[in-house]
Amino acid sequence: MTAQAVRTGVWFIGARGSVATTATAGCAAIAAGLHPATGMVTETPPFAGSGLPPLSSLVFGGHDTIDCPLPKRAEALAAGEVLPHGLPSAVRAELTAADAEIRIGGPLPGDTRTDEQLITAFVADLADFARRHELARTVVINVASTEPLPQEGDARLPASSLYAAAALRAGCPYVNFTPSTGLRGPALQDAFDSCALPHAGRDGKTGxxxxxxxxxxxxxxxxxxxxxxxxxxxxxxxxxxxxxxxxxxxxxxxxxxxxxxxxxxxxxxxxxxxxxxxxxxxxxxxxxxxxxxxxxxxxxxxxxxxxxCDSALAAPLVLDLARLMARAHEKGLSGPRPELGFYFKDPDGGPAALSEQYAALLAFGERLRGER
Amino acid sequence: MTAQAVRTGVWFIGARGSVATTATAGCAAIAAGLHPATGMVTETPPFAGSGLPPLSSLVFGGHDTIDCPLPKRAEALAAGEVLPHGLPSAVRAELTAADAEIRIGGPLPGDTRTDEQLITAFVADLADFARRHELARTVVINVASTEPLPQEGDARLPASSLYAAAALRAGCPYVNFTPSTGLRGPALQDAFDSCALPHAGRDGKTGxxxxxxxxxxxxxxxxxxxxxxxxxxxxxxxxxxxxxxxxxxxxxxxxxxxxxxxxxxxxxxxxxxxxxxxxxxxxxxxxxxxxxxxxxxxxxxxxxxxxxCDSALAAPLVLDLARLMARAHEKGLSGPRPELGFYFKDPDGGPAALSEQYAALLAFGERLRGER
Amino acid sequence: MTAQAVRTGVWFIGARGSVATTATAGCAAIAAGLHPATGMVTETPPFAGSGLPPLSSLVFGGHDTIDCPLPKRAEALAAGEVLPHGLPSAVRAELTAADAEIRIGGPLPGDTRTDEQLITAFVADLADFARRHELARTVVINVASTEPLPQEGDARLPASSLYAAAALRAGCPYVNFTPSTGLRGPALQDAFDSCALPHAGRDGKTGxxxxxxxxxxxxxxxxxxxxxxxxxxxxxxxxxxxxxxxxxxxxxxxxxxxxxxxxxxxxxxxxxxxxxxxxxxxxxxxxxxxxxxxxxxxxxxxxxxxxxCDSALAAPLVLDLARLMARAHEKGLSGPRPELGFYFKDPDGGPAALSEQYAALLAFGERLRGER
Amino acid sequence: MTAQAVRTGVWFIGARGSVATTATAGCAAIAAGLHPATGMVTETPPFAGSGLPPLSSLVFGGHDTIDCPLPKRAEALAAGEVLPHGLPSAVRAELTAADAEIRIGGPLPGDTRTDEQLITAFVADLADFARRHELARTVVINVASTEPLPQEGDARLPASSLYAAAALRAGCPYVNFTPSTGLRGPALQDAFDSCALPHAGRDGKTGxxxxxxxxxxxxxxxxxxxxxxxxxxxxxxxxxxxxxxxxxxxxxxxxxxxxxxxxxxxxxxxxxxxxxxxxxxxxxxxxxxxxxxxxxxxxxxxxxxxxxCDSALAAPLVLDLARLMARAHEKGLSGPRPELGFYFKDPDGGPAALSEQYAALLAFGERLRGER
The missing domain is CATH 3.30.360.10 (Dihydrodipicolinate Reductase; domain 2)
Structure with missing residues (x-):
């Protein structure tokens, strides 16, 4: 099996949203040579030898609670000048393929499943996705709408935490690109600290x-x-x-x-x-x-x-994170990654100034070098 | 003789201009505890042990071709809200003292002196200043109005270069805070490269x-x-x-x-x-x-x-440079100082990004540590 | 008695606030020739023959619930660059005179007076002011801080309405330069509609x-x-x-x-x-x-x-309104004055576009012409 | 012959430029009901009875010195987001028809024709256009690139004046939407003053x-x-x-x-x-x-x-002017039209404030009422 044949899954929470649609369509367009990789730091020379999975090896899927097909969503984004005109039709095949890999999320209105039942369902979706596509690994990335701040005393986990817990249980690196709780709540504190998987967050720093x-x-x-x-x-x-x-x-x-x-x-x-x-x-x-x-x-x-355009600012960062986390997992790194503070408003430690965060990111790129 | 008793000269080319007046008045005000040292990087903690001359040890003088007295100039700046109201009268003594140390520059309209005669006159002014005040050293800083770009084939040196040549000949560290030629012209190339004195430029980076x-x-x-x-x-x-x-x-x-x-x-x-x-x-x-x-x-x-306000942005940088260059001279450093690119639009080498320039400045502060 | 000898009262609700202090100090400064009448439309040529009371004939007083003396308040405004430095001392006499005419307003915290008792007290203050200064008339102008929107079912009148009611009962033209209720509430609807005095509002249009x-x-x-x-x-x-x-x-x-x-x-x-x-x-x-x-x-x-600076934008409009309303009263006009929509965000009728409001104001100036 | 059957020519100087292309495409789109008439003052209610020619009755042609076909030009504007995507193909027939009516202008580089010969050629183009389309009248509108300011002593007329002279000689109302000379030079002063045709200028007021x-x-x-x-x-x-x-x-x-x-x-x-x-x-x-x-x-x-987008700001004004001038011509008005100062930076007299210019325009609309 050649390196090219290794495939990496990218699983979006909020897979039918603007960011996920833009990232999915954009990845296809760049892989096909239709557009340069503007805004993707992982495509700049310092990362050339970091062993990141190529864009053409990424396979997209995800959870969402709405059901607008991705090709139609992409057309709406093109009408709003978020995507270039003509792009949705140029990458229709890839959008249709990703659309087929989107599973219904939760909890839905009126949903009677317990937190545990929901997590179990999400894990099953992830496992099925990996199995059918023979994926080396799948990175789970939350790009769903921002949740309200959780109230103290809530008995239930917020949805973002259910997805995060499912990611870890399924053995998937996890990225929280939103301000929602994800792994940060008290319920998942142990998982956050001692996780054997790499994870990163919180809240993409776009504008x-x-x-x-x-x-x-x-x-x-x-x-x-x-x-x-x-x-x-x-x-x-x-x-x-x-x-x-x-x-x-x-x-x-x-x-x-x-x-x-x-x-x-x-x-x-x-x-x-x-x-x-x-x-x-x-x-x-x-x-x-x-x-x-x-x-x-x-x-x-x-x-x-x-x-x-927020989606256009977020999408290349999301693709960067998918690649960096996949490679970090391949290299056996685990736990929170303060080296990725460059991408987040509220990072898991590390410096606050962009220039220092960039230096930390470059050093991380160095660390990822070596055999695939 | 105690360290406190060592005095350092600050000689402004353009000593009656807004920047020099603001720096002179401000230095007195800060030394007297009337205002915090806002905008002075050399007063922040990382430079506490760098052996820089205290603000109270600075003695001001300079060249100018106009003759408005400094206290009156300061009043005009206060009327224009560049200096706080009340400040000119609070530091009148210091302004008057500096005013007494301003010598007529050149070339004046109709001036028949040669370049060499002008340089000689400027050197004599500097030597006289140092002798009368028993200065350990004098830093010459160009804060005069921007000169026109020199034309090819000009037989005469631009005024900024005459002052720069005089500084070096008088043994003074030199700073060019303006875009004027100063040491950068072909005529002074040798002095620029192999100078036994520290010098820095060009063009203060204020806004x-x-x-x-x-x-x-x-x-x-x-x-x-x-x-x-x-x-x-x-x-x-x-x-x-x-x-x-x-x-x-x-x-x-x-x-x-x-x-x-x-x-x-x-x-x-x-x-x-x-x-x-x-x-x-x-x-x-x-x-x-x-x-x-x-x-x-x-x-x-x-x-x-x-x-x-440009003067208020420039003045603390000018005071920083006077102190850093005095200490560099005391430590025997010579030639262009790329470590000071933090202060300049067009520096003598070094990185272009402010964050890297700041790191270089901090390292320079470290290097200046040690015995006075 | 000459026209010059006729004196007009200007009674500020909020007499120690920024707007009232600026208007009082500015009126004195302009009357003394220290400053041009920048921002005062009534000092432009179209109003030269409208019979408005001269600035030098205005006598200032008012209500307030704080007790900082006007000269001190003016010094604070000068320190904040709202008034020119030197102005408070130049017009100290006028500020002191106005300060002596400020009466305590209400209701104060813990005040047990009824609405009716408060109105009676305010009317007495206005009558006393007019009597002692032999004023031809007094214009009451609300420039106090904005009140919260009144809640339905409030048994008490808001303070702004108490002052407005007092103004009318005392026979004074009334101007509401704030968004507070003033005459606009249901309780004073009859007074608003059928008032024998001119009144204008609401909410000065400054920026x-x-x-x-x-x-x-x-x-x-x-x-x-x-x-x-x-x-x-x-x-x-x-x-x-x-x-x-x-x-x-x-x-x-x-x-x-x-x-x-x-x-x-x-x-x-x-x-x-x-x-x-x-x-x-x-x-x-x-x-x-x-x-x-x-x-x-x-x-x-x-x-x-x-x-x-909001105070500097408001003060000349307030002086304009005092003069226009005084003259309108002299000419026997009564009721709401939509011709003054030029000055208000929420006027008593009339056009919404500034150019049309200006035309209406010029026409009003024409209407005020004639014998004093 | 019904009113609907009367057709009006619109002849653009600079017929392949952004403004002319946008106006031509936009007129077709609005006439077809594809877009509302945003930005067209003549489509607002006050002008409903002014007898203006309907948009569907306008026939486009013009002069230009470049040869990019209008449909292609429109596609380029759509790619630059000046025109909506899809519009060029929706109105391709109208663009192709207008393209067929564009004649080569002048003087071209190396052109040896005299001013008189050029004018004669332009008049012939206009006459041919009117004859073939059985036009009631043709309005000539200059929307070409701005000419350099003419130098004193130039023996030749600037191109904009050649086209203006041709318009008048051909009996066409003339509009100069650019800052170029047009009718304003000394050579055409008599025509400007005493012209039996209505004309208007200069320099569209768009942003x-x-x-x-x-x-x-x-x-x-x-x-x-x-x-x-x-x-x-x-x-x-x-x-x-x-x-x-x-x-x-x-x-x-x-x-x-x-x-x-x-x-x-x-x-x-x-x-x-x-x-x-x-x-x-x-x-x-x-x-x-x-x-x-x-x-x-x-x-x-x-x-x-x-x-x-300048073209999108200019195009509706240009269509307004075409309609207003056509109707003015029908009503027998002649000479400069200061009533149209609303549209110009440098109008032929009238007030300078937009609100007054708008009032003048409304009055002009009233004057145009009556029988067609």
Missing amino acids: QTLLRSVLAPMFVQRALPVRAWSGTNLLGGGDGAALADPAAAAAKNAGKERVLADTLGTAPEGEVHIDDVPAMGDWKTAWDHIAFDGFLGSRMILQTIWQG | QTLLRSVLAPMFVQRALPVRAWSGTNLLGGGDGAALADPAAAAAKNAGKERVLADTLGTAPEGEVHIDDVPAMGDWKTAWDHIAFDGFLGSRMILQTIWQG | QTLLRSVLAPMFVQRALPVRAWSGTNLLGGGDGAALADPAAAAAKNAGKERVLADTLGTAPEGEVHIDDVPAMGDWKTAWDHIAFDGFLGSRMILQTIWQG | QTLLRSVLAPMFVQRALPVRAWSGTNLLGGGDGAALADPAAAAAKNAGKERVLADTLGTAPEGEVHIDDVPAMGDWKTAWDHIAFDGFLGSRMILQTIWQG
């Missing part, structure tokens, strides 16, 4: 927080105290609607604020708003306003306006 | 370029190709008027573009404008517009708006 | 809404449908703290949204945030993001960033 | 200047003096390249500045830049920075960022 992770260190390094850091995000699409729920927005904002607090040493004044603006579709505008002090108390201001 | 030096690496690290980077700077004050001269603006812009080209690997599309807007006074607004590509060719935009 | 009242008509006139209009306001000072109360913010936002709904015909998507950012002091930044459709459904965006 | 024409009156009406008004435009496409020529940019900027000078009474400080940024394609970003004074000299700033 406003990415910017914050390079700007905040600048203020620190230049000894310019930040007085207030305020921000507003306008977004539509499913993400905008999900985050219109204050509990979900609170979960999202916790990660954004952590970057500032970790870097600046203390949380500055200022709030972060996430507004659902359906007219924006999948495009997002993020405005940040930073009031800082200069020499002798002079008052200065930096403002940033970031206009991007 | 828009500071931002560029943290944002450009972000795009590179995230594999997001920058399509176009455009910028407009609005500023009044003397700097705005000086840069309204296209030749001076060209000199200024060369440094700004170098940061992008060095970091991105190639200069992106886009221009940089510097507009003289007298109504802005000493305050500056810089707008940057960055068009970049995302996954699958999606088009994204980042805009930044920086509103600050 | 973001001013902009909206010129931009929204542009979209309508050009047949460009607005899809979403979102905004964030950052402000410190007392206003920021007051508006951090969601009920107060709701009152404030109702006015902002009315402008859009009235002009566009329907309220577009989008929210308005008001953030308390103490580091901003009395300065405000307002960001607006407008997504609109172009030809053939092309998606376009306009963003505006407004940076100003 | 930044549109905004300026509503914002500048706001500052005037509120008595807030503008200190400086600066702007930068980033644009690609053919327009960006054409305006990279400083002489063309100067022509363009003259119109932009006229709006401010006319409204504010004097031209404020500040420059306007037009940068060619090919990466922007046909999309434009315009940033404006307005420094203005508030009460007591407080310094305030408004910034605007306008992101739109």
Whole structure:
């Protein structure tokens, strides 16, 4: 069996969402040479020898609770200018194949299954997927809508934790690209700490927080105290609607604020708003306003306006993580991977400044070198 | 003689300008405990043991070709909200003392002195300053208005190079905080390369370029190709008027573009404008517009708006450089100091990303440790 | 008695706040020739013959529930760069005189007086003020902090309505420059409709809404449908703290949204945030993001960033209103004055577009002409 | 013959450019009910009875010096997201028909024809077009790239004036939607003044200047003096390249500045830049920075960022003008039409504020009512 023949599964929680659809379609397009691998750090020269699985070897599947077929979902994204026109038809075969590997998730409304029954069902789906495709391994990645912050005293695990538990029980590396609980809750604390599988999280760093992770260190390094850091995000699409729920927005904002607090040493004044603006579709505008002090108390201001498409920012990072985690598993690494803080708002340790996170990522790429 | 008694000269080319006045007044205010040392990296903990001369040991003087007294200049800056109200009167004694140490520079309009005569006169001024104040050493810092780009075939040295040559001849460490030629011209190439004194330059990195030096690496690290980077700077004050001269603006812009080209690997599309807007006074607004590509060719935009006071941004850096160069001289270091790229748009080598420049600066601080 | 000798009272509810202090100090400064009448429409040529009371004839007093002396309040505003340095001392006499005319308002915490008792006390204060200064008339202007939206079923009148009722009972023209209830509640409906005195409101149009009242008509006139209009306001000072109360913010936002709904015909998507950012002091930044459709459904965006000082924007409008209402009273006009919609977010009728409101104001100036 | 059967010609100078292509394709799409008439003021209710020619009655043709077929040009615009995907194929028949009516313009490189010969040729093209299509009239509209400002002493007429002269000689109403000379030069002064045909110009007001024409009156009406008004435009496409020529940019900027000078009474400080940024394609970003004074000299700033597609902004205005001028001709109106200042940066008289221009346009619509 040649190296090329080894196949790696990528199992999305939220497999019919914008991020998963963009990642699935984009992987096919790049593998076919239709587009360059813009935004994929693992396709840059430093990772050439890291033994990562090729994009053409990835097999996609996942869980979701809605049933819009992937090819149709991709057409909707192309209409909203998230995917290039013509791409959905160019990769229709790959989308159809991935669509056939999406299983119904849970808990559904009215679902009477216990947590344990749900986990068991998810494990069975993962095992079936791996068996039928003869996969060397499957990386499970949560890209579902943000859950509300869990309430203390909840008897049930949040859905994100059910999926995370299933991943570990099925022997799959796990990535939590959302602010949802996943492995972070008290119920899974033991699994988090002592897991024999590699896992990484939490909350993909795609736009406003990415910017914050390079700007905040600048203020620190230049000894310019930040007085207030305020921000507003306008977004539509499913993400905008999900985050219109204050509990979900609170979960999202916790990660954004952590970057500032970790870097600046203390949380500055200022709030972060996430507004659902359906007219924006999948495009997002993020405005940040930073009031800082200069020499002798002079008052200065930096403002940033970031206009991007969240799915297009997230998808290449998700593909990066799938490849890096697959290779980490192959190399026998386990437990939380602080080396991947580059990708997360709320990482499992490691530095908070992007430049240091990038250095850690490069070092991780070095560590992954060697025989496949 | 105690360490405290050792005194260090700081000699400004452009000693009556906004930057020099702000640095002189600010040094006195901070030394007197009236203000925290905001913006001074050398006052942060990593430099506590680097043996830098205390702010209270600095003695100020310089050259200028205008004759507005420093206390009056400081009042004008306070009226323009560059200095805090009340500060000029609080540090009047120190401003008056520095004012008494400002000598007439050159060449003046109609000046018939040769280059050599001018250099000799400047050397004599420096020697006299050092002798009367019993200075251990004097750091010469160019903070004068930007000169026009020199024309090929000019028989005369530009003024900035006359001052630079005088500094070296007088045995003084030299810093060029402007985009002017200073030591960089062909005439002083030998002095630049083999100088027995430490020197550093060129063009202080205060605002828009500071931002560029943290944002450009972000795009590179995230594999997001920058399509176009455009910028407009609005500023009044003397700097705005000086840069309204296209030749001076060209000199200024060369440094700004170098940061992008060095970091991105190639200069992106886009221009940089510097507009003289007298109504802005000493305050500056810089707008940057960055068009970049995302996954699958999606088009994204980042805009930044920086509103600050250039003098207040420059002054703490100038004080940092005076202290670092004095200590480097004390430790016997010589030649160009790429470790100080943190401070410059167009440094004498070293990395282009701010985070790496900061690391190099910290390492330099370590190297300066030891006995005074 | 000459026209010059006629004196007009200006009675501020919230007489120690930023707006009242700025208006009082500014009126004195302009009357003394220290500053031009920037921002005062009633000092422009079209109003030269409208018979408005001269600034030098205005006598200031008011109610407040705090007790910081006006000269001290003015010094604090100068420190925050709301008033020019030196102004508080230049107009100290006028500030001290106004300070002596400020009476304690209510209801205070623990106040056991009934609504009727409070109104009676306020009427007595107004009568005493008018008598001692031999005032021809007194205009009462509410510039106090925004009240929370009244709850249905409240047995008591909100404070703003107590003051409004007192104004009418004392025979004073009344202006509500805040979003608070004032005359608008059901309890005072009869007074609102059939009042023999002129009154005007509600909620001064100083910044973001001013902009909206010129931009929204542009979209309508050009047949460009607005899809979403979102905004964030950052402000410190007392206003920021007051508006951090969601009920107060709701009152404030109702006015902002009315402008859009009235002009566009329907309220577009989008929210308005008001953030308390103490580091901003009395300065405000307002960001607006407008997504609109172009030809053939092309998606376009306009963003505006407004940076100003609310007190400095409000004060000249307040002085304008005092003069216009005094003259209207002199001419025997009564009831709500839709001609003053130029000044309000939520006016008592009239057009919503600023240009039409300006035309109505000019016509009102014409109507006020004639004998004093 | 029914009213419906009357056909009106629209003859574009620059018939293969972005604006003409967008207008031609858009007219077909709207006439076919594929899109609403967004951006067309003449399709709003006030113009319902003005007797304007229906969109379905317009017949397109024109001059150009390039030879890319219109359907192909439209496909390129769709790829750049100026036209909706699918539109070029939906209106292919109409584009092909218009393409067949495009004649080669001039002077071409190396063209030896005299001005008179060129005019004669253009008149013949217009006459042939009208005859073959049995057109009631043809409106000639210049939407070609901006010409450099003419130099004094040029013996030849600029191309825009040749086309304008041809239009008048052929009995066609004429519209100059560009900053080029057209009828405005000294050579055509008599024709301009005493023309028996209606004509209108100059320089379509699509984006930044549109905004300026509503914002500048706001500052005037509120008595807030503008200190400086600066702007930068980033644009690609053919327009960006054409305006990279400083002489063309100067022509363009003259119109932009006229709006401010006319409204504010004097031209404020500040420059306007037009940068060619090919990466922007046909999309434009315009940033404006307005420094203005508030009460007591407080310094305030408004910034605007306008992101739109110039062709999509221009096309509906061009269709409006074609219809209005055709009807004006039918009603026997002649000479310059200051009532159309709503559409132009540099109009033939009339007010400068958009709201007043809109009122004038509505009045013009009233005047056009009556029998066809």
